Amino acid sequence: SQTIHQWPATLVQPVGSPLSLECTVEGTSNPNLYWYRQAAGRGLQLLFYSVGIGQISSEVPQNLSASRPQDRQFILSSKKLLLSDSGFYLCAWSNDRGGTYGYTFGSGTRLTVV
Amino acid sequence: DAKTTQPNSMESNEEEPVHLPCNHSTISGTDYIHWYRQLPSQGPEYVIHGLTSNVNNRMASLAIAEDRKSSTLILHRATLRDAAVYYCILRNSGYSTLTFGKGTMLLVSP
Numbered sequence: 001s002q003t004i005h006q007w008p009a010t011l012v013q014p015v016g017s018p019l020s021l022e023c024t025v026e027g028t029s030n031p032n033l034y035w036y037r038q039a040a041g042r043g044l045q046l047l048f049y050s051v052g053i054g055q056i057s058s059e060v061p062q063n064l065s066a067s068r069p070q071d072r073q074f075i076l077s078s079k080k081l082l083l084s085d086s087g088f089y090l091c092a093w094s095n096d097r098g099g100t101y102g103y104t105f106g107s108g109t110r111l112t113v114v
Numbered sequence: 115d116a117k118t119t120q121p122n123s124m125e126s127n128e129e130e131p132v133h134l135p136c137n138h139s140t141i142s143g144t145d146y147i148h149w150y151r152q153l154p155s156q157g158p159e160y161v162i163h164g165l166t167s168n169v170n171n172r173m174a175s176l177a178i179a180e181d182r183k184s185s186t187l188i189l190h191r192a193t194l195r196d197a198a199v200y201y202c203i204l205r206n207s208g209y210s211t212l213t214f215g216k217g218t219m220l221l222v223s224p
Contacts, residue, residue: 034211044158044214059211090157092212102148103212105157 002027006091006106013113019064019078021109023091026072031093033074034103035066038088050074086113118202123219126192134187134218136202141182144207149176149187150214151198158201158214161187197222 003026013019025031035047046059048066056066063082067075074091091106119137126132138147148163162169162176164185169176175188189196201217 036214043216044152046211046213049211092157094212100146100207102150102160102163103158104160108157110155 004093004104004106008109010110013081015083015113016080019081021076021089023074023106024072025093034092035076036090081113083113086111118204120202120218125221128222128224129191132189132192134200137184138204139183141204145204147185148203148205150201153198192222194222
């Protein structure tokens, strides 16, 4: 069966420090991968998605970047965190490029920038 | 993707059925209707999806109007663990990402 792993679960980082969040998927090949963010009291916002190794699409210009170095690995990074980067970060995967299948989400990383 | 409209919140009692409505009057013929829910402090969870016919799975049922301009997610017997935000989302059969709106916050009382 397919599983998605996301870590760490919680993270407290100072302003100006770098960030690296990792997400891996097991049990499937060539998944579509996604990073979402949910700021406190707000909705889920798609940040990046990837349909293959090295292919990254950005939905919202911001202080973050994403990379996909391997088929089932998706990394969210920042060189210098801002207070506004605080939030709940979620990785997800899907097997299709349309509406015929659902997304599976990881358990999330709660990031607090202080 | 076409837009959906959901009530901000709904309340239910435990062990009673819950009908969560969703309006999508501008739905196209190739839009799938997806439902997700997000429990507190967790990531969203896929619930069900359908195109034209009603759908049932172990979690819920999805009733789709004949003109497809509205749908209803049915939880047959609500439990306290069903308290969550429920999102109704349209996804085109061509490539599209999942765009979340505000959803409906379901409160379940014992």
